[in-house]
Amino acid sequence: MTRAYVVGAGQTPFGAFPDESYRSLFQQAYEAALESTGDRVDAIDVDEAVIGTLGVGGRQLGLSGPAVTEHVGLDGVPCSRIENACAAGGFAVRQAIQAVESGMADLVVAGGYEMMTDMGSDRTKYWLGVSGETEWERLTGTTFAGVYAQMASAYLEQYDVDTEALSRVAVKNHANGAKNPNAHLGFTCSLEDAEGGAPVADPLSLYHCCPTSDGAAVVLIASEKFVSAYDGDAVAVLGVGAGSDSVGLADRDTYTAIPASERAARTAYERAKVTPEALDLAEVHDCFAIAELLAYEDLGFCDRGAAPSLLEAGETDLDGSLPVNPSGGLKSKGHPIGATGTGQVVEVFKQLTGRAGDRQVADATRALTHNVGGSGGAAVVHIFERGGRA
Amino acid sequence: MTRAYVVGAGQTPFGAFPDESYRSLFQQAYEAALESTGDRVDAIDVDEAVIGTLGVGGRQLGLSGPAVTEHVGLDGVPCSRIENACAAGGFAVRQAIQAVESGMADLVVAGGYEMMTDMGSDRTKYWLGVSGETEWERLTGTTFAGVYAQMASAYLEQYDVDTEALSRVAVKNHANGAKNPNAHLGFTCSLEDAEGGAPVADPLSLYHCCPTSDGAAVVLIASEKFVSAYDGDAVAVLGVGAGSDSVGLADRDTYTAIPASERAARTAYERAKVTPEALDLAEVHDCFAIAELLAYEDLGFCDRGAAPSLLEAGETDLDGSLPVNPSGGLKSKGHPIGATGTGQVVEVFKQLTGRAGDRQVADATRALTHNVGGSGGAAVVHIFERGGRA
Numbered sequence A, B: 001m002t003r004a005y006v007v008g009a010g011q012t013p014f015g016a017f018p019d020e021s022y023r024s025l026f027q028q029a030y031e032a033a034l035e036s037t038g039d040r041v042d043a044i045d046v047d048e049a050v051i052g053t054l055g056v057g058g059r060q061l062g063l064s065g066p067a068v069t070e071h072v073g074l075d076g077v078p079c080s081r082i083e084n085a086c087a088a089g090g091f092a093v094r095q096a097i098q099a100v101e102s103g104m105a106d107l108v109v110a111g112g113y114e115m116m117t118d119m120g121s122d123r124t125k126y127w128l129g130v131s132g133e134t135e136w137e138r139l140t141g142t143t144f145a146g147v148y149a150q151m152a153s154a155y156l157e158q159y160d161v162d163t164e165a166l167s168r169v170a171v172k173n174h175a176n177g178a179k180n181p182n183a184h185l186g187f188t189c190s191l192e193d194a195e196g197g198a199p200v201a202d203p204l205s206l207y208h209c210c211p212t213s214d215g216a217a218v219v220l221i222a223s224e225k226f227v228s229a230y231d232g233d234a235v236a237v238l239g240v241g242a243g244s245d246s247v248g249l250a251d252r253d254t255y256t257a258i259p260a261s262e263r264a265a266r267t268a269y270e271r272a273k274v275t276p277e278a279l280d281l282a283e284v285h286d287c288f289a290i291a292e293l294l295a296y297e298d299l300g301f302c303d304r305g306a307a308p309s310l311l312e313a314g315e316t317d318l319d320g321s322l323p324v325n326p327s328g329g330l331k332s333k334g335h336p337i338g339a340t341g342t343g344q345v346v347e348v349f350k351q352l353t354g355r356a357g358d359r360q361v362a363d364a365t366r367a368l369t370h371n372v373g374g375s376g377g378a379a380v381v382h383i384f385e386r387g388g389r390a
Helices: A022-036 A088-101 A121-129 A144-159 A164-177 A191-195 A224-228 A259-272 A289-298 A307-312 A337-352 B022-036 B088-101 B121-129 B144-159 B164-177 B191-195 B224-228 B259-272 B289-298 B307-312 B337-352
Strands: A004-011 A048-052 A079-083 A107-114 A199-201 A215-223 A235-244 A281-283 A366-373 A378-386 B004-011 B048-052 B079-083 B107-114 B199-201 B215-223 B235-244 B281-283 B366-373 B378-386
Touching: A004 A022, A004 A088, A004 A224, A004 A337, A022 A107, A022 A215, A048 A088, A048 A337, A079 A088, A079 B088, A079 B235, A088 A107, A088 A215, A088 A235, A088 A337, A088 A366, A088 A378, A088 B079, A088 B088, A107 A337, A144 A199, A144 A289, A164 A191, A164 A289, A164 A307, A215 A224, A215 A337, A235 A259, A235 A337, A235 B079, A259 A289, A259 A366, A259 A378, A281 A337, A289 A307, A337 A366, A337 A378, B004 B022, B004 B088, B004 B224, B004 B337, B022 B107, B022 B215, B048 B088, B048 B337, B079 B088, B088 B107, B088 B215, B088 B235, B088 B337, B088 B366, B088 B378, B107 B337, B144 B199, B144 B289, B164 B191, B164 B289, B164 B307, B215 B224, B215 B337, B235 B259, B235 B337, B259 B289, B259 B366, B259 B378, B281 B337, B289 B307, B337 B366, B337 B378
Parallel strands: A048 A079, A048 A107, A281 A366, B048 B079, B048 B107, B281 B366
Antiparallel strands: A004 A215, A004 A235, A079 B079, A107 A215, A235 A378, A366 A378, B004 B215, B004 B235, B107 B215, B235 B378, B366 B378
16 A cells, blocks of 8 residues: 655635635635645646545635636546535645545545634534534534533533542633634633633633634645655654544533544554554644533543643643643634644644744644544544654 | 456445435345345355545544444454545545455455435535536536536537527436335426426436435455355456546536546446447436436547437337436435445446346346546446356
């Protein structure tokens, strides 16, 4: 089996961009990805494109993959749109890796985009709700904050911790995001700020929730053959894993774990032949603060129930033993659905090639990304390694 | 590179099923696919699922892949939804083949489904329109019949043929569909019937347009490793190709060809190392009658402008030199968007394993499927061979 590599990665800032369109954002990210190769890669090299987007916002709803690739001059190139709610981007990267490892392509554009702020907040709420389970969540009026609040309630009760455990996620991720020029909410917050936010869905308050963002991110996935004749940076894909689960939270056996993430991580570690101890950093799916705590446990960073103490001890800080969300995460960097999972890989590419500026993790060799769809109906995990050429 | 095989395939009838849901239809197709293996394949063997659906109809809109796999007990299994408008199902099959050929999976469920008849015709028209180009097609009120009518007008004028060339597509495909118990419109029609249909979008009249259908279809794609230990029927995937193009018709250089189909076919023939002469049958994307004529030419069955005479000579009839759409095609079998491309592979599996009943093509060894998204924004072609074990 041929190994896959990341040879370029670029993104727009995440934020609210009323003067941009989904196409112009995708173009910026695509051009940034090409530029990141030192212009060693050109459109002519691209064999395939995979585009992750939820895209239920009144724009191009069918063929929303080709709609952006034609805009950047990639028309003709095989293009698919992939959707797995908030994990659309991560699954686009996975599919691009499959395309390369199958031998069908030597260079694949894995992209993601979303425009979320160009409609009223009520419509955004509805729009996001389409990824919730239909009959028992969406049609009963349960938002995603409401679903994750149920998980948070269960967790706080099961392990007898209070909301400070959630607020520390916000403090850490905002501290990191403040060092990321692409962050949507690039400001710091104190524990008092985070504890004092307006209620959203009890026990989640404002600082426990990520923003809705516009943005796009593009990653270039290449084959061994391509990389053997390439003199730019190449980050190896060590392992990939994915899992699914019932779409509705109420149908699952547990509220205090995301089984799809556990399965995805187990497969990725097995294929990469590494354990969590081998990681130098991770970008995890912190759409709500509780999700980052669950991720520590689902991904094997600590035992069940130990996430709050791992966080409080500073182990996941930028200078800790395993920095988590050096980009600022969904919480501070932002969460433009389809761009989130590809954006995580952009951060990893920067970190593993020494381009992460003020938030650079020292001596970063191995990194993990973790992207979740809905409240855990789908999850995908990737493990990458600097250099690592065959 | 490991080769991929089709080891099972099943579908629901295509039609209007007010008593079914998208989940119950998917379940029927999935169970039919397992049954088609003589119960040699079980859910426990499934490593991955890829689900094609347009799914813009008010049901589960995000995570609409996991929403059906959980219903049939496949929760946990990595699952992605793929969308490329009317080619969603064909691209789901292609992605499943990539998953197998990459070595990540040994048995993949490639499924597709759509519920289209549970809303008023105005909403269906709107819903389908989302796959048309947004600014210059959908928002100007142009339906898909309108877009294909422009292609038909251009073709009839360029080659100086009349609407009988379109009507003969309907006559042939209804004749085949009348032999298919799963066909939505399983009746025959005469040339006079087809010529006398009510106008839809000039020059297309009623019999030149496929119906909107409910339905689901599932194909089981397996690896060489799986097949080496398997004593059931296995149909080899010889070649796969795909292409994209501008979503809007007006942005293309030609109205009388679908360049994405040409590209997809060229790649598929190259990889399969065969020419069109090697084919014994083809299932092509005849959403409107003009599309079947263009397909003959895009897929290399005849020269440009020669499709009407190829058809009139009976070469593409069930007993012709290259039977096209023995299933009845989209025109008679039906067109439940996401299920159409997987349904084409179901027909090929039946034909190449001698299970096609009254419409069996004699001595069928090699077959092609051709699935188009929108008016040609995406296209995918597969070539299959009976037996063909490594």
